[in-house]
Amino acid sequence: MAATGKCASFRLPPLPTIGEIIKLYNLRAEKQLSQNFLLDMKLTDKIVRQAGNLRNAYVCEVGPGPGGLTRSILNAGAADLLVVEKDTRFIPGLKLLSEAAPGRVRIVHGDILTYRMDRGFPPHIAKRWEDEPPDLHIIGNLPFNVSTPLIIKWLEDISNRTGPFVFGRTRLTLTFQKEVAERLTASTGSRQRSRLSIMAQYLCNVKSCFTIPGRAFVPKPEVDVGVVHFTPLAQPQIQQPFKLVEKIVKNVFQFRRKHCRRGLEMLFPESRRLELAEQLLRESDVDPTLRPVDLTLSHFRALADTYSRLCAQNQGLIDYDFREELTENRAKRRADRSKELDSYTVKR
Numbered sequence: 001m002a003a004t005g006k007c008a009s010f011r012l013p014p015l016p017t018i019g020e021i022i023k024l025y026n027l028r029a030e031k032q033l034s035q036n037f038l039l040d041m042k043l044t045d046k047i048v049r050q051a052g053n054l055r056n057a058y059v060c061e062v063g064p065g066p067g068g069l070t071r072s073i074l075n076a077g078a079a080d081l082l083v084v085e086k087d088t089r090f091i092p093g094l095k096l097l098s099e100a101a102p103g104r105v106r107i108v109h110g111d112i113l114t115y116r117m118d119r120g121f122p123p124h125i126a127k128r129w130e131d132e133p134p135d136l137h138i139i140g141n142l143p144f145n146v147s148t149p150l151i152i153k154w155l156e157d158i159s160n161r162t163g164p165f166v167f168g169r170t171r172l173t174l175t176f177q178k179e180v181a182e183r184l185t186a187s188t189g190s191r192q193r194s195r196l197s198i199m200a201q202y203l204c205n206v207k208s209c210f211t212i213p214g215r216a217f218v219p220k221p222e223v224d225v226g227v228v229h230f231t232p233l234a235q236p237q238i239q240q241p242f243k244l245v246e247k248i249v250k251n252v253f254q255f256r257r258k259h260c261r262r263g264l265e266m267l268f269p270e271s272r273r274l275e276l277a278e279q280l281l282r283e284s285d286v287d288p289t290l291r292p293v294d295l296t297l298s299h300f301r302a303l304a305d306t307y308s309r310l311c312a313q314n315q316g317l318i319d320y321d322f323r324e325e326l327t328e329n330r331a332k333r334r335a336d337r338s339k340e341l342d343s344y345t346v347k348r
């Protein structure tokens with residue numbers, strides 16, 4: 001395995017440009033795979049600089065496509081670059097790159113949503129969670145339709161220390177649709193504050209790096225793109241299971257214009273809704289009239305800790321989902337109504 005500090009000359013030899021690679025292999029962008037390519041090496045270098053020092057590092061690149069970002073990662077000195085690409089058409093071009101950087105590129109033809117990254121790198125690179133982050137980086141110009149489910153999955157992995165985070169606090173440098181990037185980094189009280197802001201920020205230090213105008217991509221997407229850097233926190237700001245935090249955050253933000261009390265009430269079954277919501281807010285010391293966007297991470301921490309205690313005291317509460325109750329109630333009302341109608345019909 002590489003990454004032993006041996007790659008003194010890491011600049012790539014002269015290669016066809018990315019534009020030429022696209023022509024050579026007839027790599028028309030597939031809308032279905034949200035393909036928008038970056039051909040400007042100054043921009044790809046700038047994205048890669050946000051990851052920090054990559055000299056002799058281990059890197060996983062998500063969706064390398066024709067390989068612009070890949071070249072910048074190699075030029076920055078990565079010693080072991082694993083690229084995961086779903087579309088087979090890009091594999092020959094990536095092989096060309098791998099030949100130009102012998103022993104430094106490993107190509108996986110697969111889907112990043114299911115790829116087992118915990119098996120992709122040698123165990124000896126792992127660092128203890130509390131220590132400095134490992135010399136492993138995830139970098140990607142992600143497809144928009146994959147970026148949000150992927151970051152949610154990786155946030156859950158951070159919480160459980162699974163997947164890429166079995167190696168410690170692996171850092172991520174990723175692109176998102178600008179609006180999503182703004183949500184990820186939104187501070188308390190801002191208009192963009194949302195579920196994503198809380199879920200990302202309770203687990204990571206999230207930094208908005210810069211915006212890439214849509215016109216820099218080929219083909220040009222409808223929107224601009226934001227580059228975001230994540231470093232998992234040694235001590236998450238909320239020390240409760242991911243699913244529990246997600247449930248609270250989801251409930252609160254479903255009524256984003258109402259007082260936070262409204263969404264929190266829905267954590268509890270109708271029969272005890274007001275009483276338990278009152279207890280949750282009182283014991284968490286949260287003002288029920290605050291709007292969801294005005295709740296701080298400390299508020300969410302207090303709510304998650306109190307809710308966890310209430311779940312321990314009230315059997316079945318953790319599994320309660322008001323949407324299921326609504327569906328059951330609707331089904332019951334429908335059944336009652338059809339019985340009622342039945343009673344009008346003349347029995348033969």
Ligand SMILES: C[S@@+](CC[C@H](N)C(=O)[O-])C[C@H]1O[C@@H](n2cnc3c(N)ncnc32)[C@H](O)[C@@H]1O
Pocket residue numbers: 033034035036037038039062063064065066067068069084085086087090110111112113140141142143144146
């Ligand atoms: C927005 S393009 C970026 C390509 C290249 N990194 C660049 O910056 O020019 C996204 C790339 O991700 C690939 N891709 C899409 N879905 C994927 C998935 N689930 N797993 C891995 N790669 C995927 C696409 O085939 C495409 O190459």
